[in-house]
Amino acid sequence: MSKKLNIILLGGSSYAVHVEEGATLRKLKSQAQVVIGKNIQAFLLPHGSKPLDFGTALSALNLQDEDSLEAVISDPVRIFACHSAFAALKANGAVITWGMSVCVDSATVKEQLSSEVQYIYSSSQAFAALKASGAVITWGSPDCGGNSFCVQSQLASDVQTVYATDCAFAAVKSTGAVVTWGNDDYGGDSLAVQMHLSADVEQICSTRGTRGGAFAAVKGCGAVITWGSAYCGGISAAVREQISSEVVRVYSTDNSFAALKVNGAVITWGSRDHGGDSTCVQGQLAANVDHICSTSGSFAAVMKTGAVVTWGAASCCGDSSPCGRS
Numbered sequence: 001m002s003k004k005l006n007i008i009l010l011g012g013s014s015y016a017v018h019v020e021e022g023a024t025l026r027k028l029k030s031q032a033q034v035v036i037g038k039n040i041q042a043f044l045l046p047h048g049s050k051p052l053d054f055g056t057a058l059s060a061l062n063l064q065d066e067d068s069l070e071a072v073i074s075d076p077v078r079i080f081a082c083h084s085a086f087a088a089l090k091a092n093g094a095v096i097t098w099g100m101s102v103c104v105d106s107a108t109v110k111e112q113l114s115s116e117v118q119y120i121y122s123s124s125q126a127f128a129a130l131k132a133s134g135a136v137i138t139w140g141s142p143d144c145g146g147n148s149f150c151v152q153s154q155l156a157s158d159v160q161t162v163y164a165t166d167c168a169f170a171a172v173k174s175t176g177a178v179v180t181w182g183n184d185d186y187g188g189d190s191l192a193v194q195m196h197l198s199a200d201v202e203q204i205c206s207t208r209g210t211r212g213g214a215f216a217a218v219k220g221c222g223a224v225i226t227w228g229s230a231y232c233g234g235i236s237a238a239v240r241e242q243i244s245s246e247v248v249r250v251y252s253t254d255n256s257f258a259a260l261k262v263n264g265a266v267i268t269w270g271s272r273d274h275g276g277d278s279t280c281v282q283g284q285l286a287a288n289v290d291h292i293c294s295t296s297g298s299f300a301a302v303m304k305t306g307a308v309v310t311w312g313a314a315s316c317c318g319d320s321s322p323c324g325r326s
Contacts, residue, residue, distance in 0.1 A: 003058075006068040007032045008046075014068075019058065026054040032071065038091075041074040082122040082140065087129075093117045095129060097139075103127075103146075106139040113137060123182065124166040124208075134158045136171055138181075145169045145182030154179045163204040165213025165228065176200040178217060180227075186213035187228030196225045205250040205257065207232040207270065214270070216257050222246045224259055226269075233257040233270030242267045251292040251299065253312060258299050264288040266301055268311075275299045275312035284309045 005028065007015045017032045029040050042051035045061070046068055052061070063069070078089045085099025095113040097104040103125045106113055116132040126140030128148070136155040140146030144167040148155055158174045168182025170190070178197035182188030187206065190197055196219075203218040212229025216236070219225065224243040228234030232255045236243060239259075246262040256270030258278070266285040270276035274297040278285055289301045289309075298312025310319065 003063070003065040005058075005063060006066065007036065007071050008068050009036070009071055009073060021059070023058055024054065025052055025056050025058065028058065028069075029054060036071070036073075039074040039076070040071045042072040044070040044072065046070060078120075080120040080122055080127070082127060082144075083124045085125075085127075085140070087120050087122075087127050089117055089120055089129075093132070095120065097127070100125075103140045109137050109139050113139075121162040121164055121169065123164045123169060123186075126169075126182075128162050128164070128169050128171075130159060130162060134160070134174070136162060138169070143167060143183055144186075145188065148181045151179050151181045163206050163215065164208075165206045165215065165232075166208045166210075168213060168215075168228070170204055170206070170215050170217075172201055172204060176202065176220070178204070180215070185229050187215040187234065190215070190227045193225050193227050196223075201225075203249065205252050207252045207255055207257065209255040209271070209274075211255070214257075216250045216252070216259075218247055218250055218259075222248070222262070224250060226257070231255060231271055233276065236269045239267050239269045251294055253294045253298060253316070254296045256299075256312070258292055258294070258301075260289060260292060264290070264304065266292065268299070273297070273313055274316070278311045281309050281311045 002018045002020050015035050017035050019028050080087045085103035088096045093116040095117050097106050117129045119130045121128045123144045125144040126146035129137045134157045136159050138148040159171045163170045165186040167186035168188035171179045176199045178201050180190040200220040201217045205216045207214045209232045212232045214228030214232040214234030217225045222245045224247050226236040243259050247259045249260045251258045253275045255274040256276035259267045264287045266289050268278040288304045290304045293300045295316045297316030301309045
């Protein structure tokens with residue numbers, strides 16, 4: 001035999017939950033969380049102040065059919081960070097910031113950050129919040145993408161995800177169009193390639209070096225479009241033909257990119273000293289690479305045979321010869 005109890009949340013919302021007569025509050029919690037869709041931290045008797053023990057039997061509380069219990073919902077917080085500040089995203093979609101003032105000054109967008117934020121992205125000293133509506137709200141150092149005024153109309157809706165270098169952001173919209181802002185030397189200016197970024201972009205990868213940054217966008221057709229610091233891979237003219245089609249994914253170190261093609265071949269560009277030059281192992285990277293991992297300055301390609309091929313800065317594990325592996 002079961003009884004119906006009304007579970008009341010702090011805001012006044014009420015949910016009917018059916019539970020067996022001999023159940024404990026722990027069982028009620030389990031069933032109520034399914035109905036409410038939120039984690040219950042504690043139960044209280046109406047107008048009570050002391051949380052009830054989850055091991056308590058309902059019969060011990062003398063609860064009757066249609067009686068009520070108040071539920072305290074846990075409010076999980078996700079924390080995001082830039083170099084000198086934090087941004088906390090609460091369960092209700094509100095954002096709270098603290099840290100170095102240049103990074104956390106969100107006074108001008110306070111109202112926009114009070115609800116419906118779904119995720120937060122960061123450069124070195126700025127944040128970009130993606131709202132449920134697809135709008136993007138930015139704050140922090142203007143030199144690092146905290147000021148998006150010049151592209152705000154393009155960020156008002158339909159943004160799907162955001163990527164970052166140390167001082168710039170790139171937003172991908174539902175159409176596959178890309179919108180960029182921030183420091184030009186870090187990929188904030190994509191004007192030179194904007195005609196290629198108006199649609200069909202599926203993935204973006206970024207480098208985040210100390211001397212600049214760059215973005216590499218993979219389109220649905222398999223072509224890769226790059227912009228930003230030449231030292232960090234923003235200029236890919238030397239490999240343009242090789243990455244004009246059949247690229248499935250791009251990986252990065254701090255200053256270089258590696259593109260994996262359909263046939264398992266790998267093409268690299270960017271800083272020669274940080275994985276951009278794979279000449280010494282190019283014969284091994286001509287086909288059959290399964291996936292790639294990276295450190296700040298080197299790459300490791302895992303072959304479909306299980307073998308590993310490495311290249312890049314020896315100080316960043318680019319030389320795996322001491323391991324006795326190719």
